[in-house]
Amino acid sequence: MTGTETGMPGIEMRAVSFARGERRILDDVTARAPAGRFTGVIGPNGSGKSTLLSMVMRWQRPDAGQVLLGGTDVRELGRREFARTVAELEQHSATVLELSVEQIVELGTIPHAGGWARPLGDAAHEAHQAIGTLGIEHLRHRTWQTLSGGERQKVQMARALAQRPKVLVLDEPTNHLDVAAGLHLLQLARDLGLTVLAALHDLQLAAMYCDHLVVLDEGRVRAQGSASEVLTPELLADVYGLDAQVLRHPVTGGPLIVMCGVVSATGGEK
Numbered sequence: 574m575t576g577t578e579t580g581m582p583g584i585e586m587r588a589v590s591f592a593r594g595e596r597r598i599l600d601d602v603t604a605r606a607p608a609g610r611f612t613g614v615i616g617p618n619g620s621g622k623s624t625l626l627s628m629v630m631r632w633q634r635p636d637a638g639q640v641l642l643g644g645t646d647v648r649e650l651g652r653r654e655f656a657r658t659v660a661e662l663e664q665h666s667a668t669v670l671e672l673s674v675e676q677i678v679e680l681g682t683i684p685h686a687g688g689w690a691r692p693l694g695d696a697a698h699e700a701h702q703a704i705g706t707l708g709i710e711h712l713r714h715r716t717w718q719t720l721s722g723g724e725r726q727k728v729q730m731a732r733a734l735a736q737r738p739k740v741l742v743l744d745e746p747t748n749h750l751d752v753a754a755g756l757h758l759l760q761l762a763r764d765l766g767l768t769v770l771a772a773l774h775d776l777q778l779a780a781m782y783c784d785h786l787v788v789l790d791e792g793r794v795r796a797q798g799s800a801s802e803v804l805t806p807e808l809l810a811d812v813y814g815l816d817a818q819v820l821r822h823p824v825t826g827g828p829l830i831v832m833c834g835v836v837s838a839t840g841g842e843k
């Protein structure tokens with residue numbers, strides 16, 4: 574696996590297809606997440622976003638095509654190398670174990686644990702730092718089962734950061750989070766300078782934080798490029814069935830999406 578000038582590996586999906594029974598879930602998807610940048614995958618419910626992320630995470634294997642990380646097929650990377658490189662925030666994470674927040678975050682350091690180069694004692698330090706970054710010190714001794722949805726999301730993000738990854742794969746990372754917490758998490762993910770690949774539902778957040786967007790619709794790539802290139806009223810109508818205007822954001826200069834309603838309840842004309 575090779576990095577780039579940023580030291581972070583980029584992600585490339587080459588003609589990835591995946592089907593279950595008669596259903597084509599991903600159809601010849603060619604897309605990229607540039608090294609050291611924040612890439613958003615957007616698209617309606619069921620368009621294939623989580624499935625695409627699961628190919629990057631090696632939870633599922635494409636029927637055809639390849640997913641490359643820094644130019645190497647993800648399936649060729651050793652387990653430890655992969656775990657040291659890529660951290661994930663899942664859409665529905667759960668644990669049945671009675672672990673404290675501190676212990677869960679420490680689990681993130683496992684891929685780096687042991688050996689002379691990095692004694693185990695560092696785990697507590699890494700976890701402490703990640704907990705501080707997410708502002709969840711007050712939850713340190715709580716168990717997973719007692720946490721709210723948003724608190725769990727922050728704990729999982731802290732665990733991912735404790736892993737010290739080069740690549741972050743985030744499946745609906747703002748799920749359960751209040752507006753400010755959602756903004757904080759995306760800002761944090763962007764400011765880390767890692768390669769970030771995130772499935773997002775909130776189009777305005779995608780417009781604000783993503784350097785690059787990939788639009789999926791029924792398992793196919795409908796558009797990719799910068800938020801300004803991709804988020805046009807025509808695309809929003811066609812892919813989401815949205816009646817929306819796209820203005821210039823007075824502060825960021827990027828797209829400001831003004832929702833006016835839906836043009837159809839089932840999406841645009843296909």
Ligand SMILES: Nc1ncnc2c1ncn2[C@@H]1O[C@H](COP(=O)(O)OP(=O)(O)OP(=O)(O)O)[C@@H](O)[C@H]1O
Pocket residue numbers: 593596598616617618619620621622623624625772
């Ligand atoms: N193992 C499976 N067997 C059959 N169908 C599946 C399987 N996994 C996913 N699907 C279907 O594939 C489609 C894409 O699912 P996926 O979860 O990737 O979509 P998504 O874009 O992440 O959706 P959402 O926004 O609702 O989370 C859905 O219609 C889903 O029902």
